[in-house]
Amino acid sequence: MARGTSTSRLVYLAVFAALLALTVVTVLVSYVDLGLGNVVVALLIASVKASLVALFFMHLKGESRLMWGFALIPIVFLSLIIFGTLVDTMLR
Numbered sequence: 001m002a003r004g005t006s007t008s009r010l011v012y013l014a015v016f017a018a019l020l021a022l023t024v025v026t027v028l029v030s031y032v033d034l035g036l037g038n039v040v041v042a043l044l045i046a047s048v049k050a051s052l053v054a055l056f057f058m059h060l061k062g063e064s065r066l067m068w069g070f071a072l073i074p075i076v077f078l079s080l081i082i083f084g085t086l087v088d089t090m091l092r
Contacts, residue, residue, distance in 0.1 A: 012056065015057070019049055019052060019053070022048060022049050026046070029041050029042065030042070036086065039086065040086065043082060054071065
């Protein structure tokens with residue numbers, strides 16, 4: 001359960017604005033040819049956006065360490081899969 005953290009509307013609006021700005025940045029970066037770097041940059045931006053959503057809209061910011069552990073396990077596995085895919089792509 002959350003520890004009674006209250007978040008104001010201003011914080012939600014700021015997070016929403018950040019998500020919109022990061023979406024615009026993702027679209028703009030897609031027009032720049034970075035080779036394999038496009039995938040890396042897009043995944044980094046998507047990770048930041050997912051973190052913002054999880055922290056504020058899913059209220060993970062005030063949860064216990066046990067809940068954070070359960071939330072981070074899929075992220076670690078997904079990171080390993082993405083890293084393995086990128087390494088495999090670079091070595092071909």
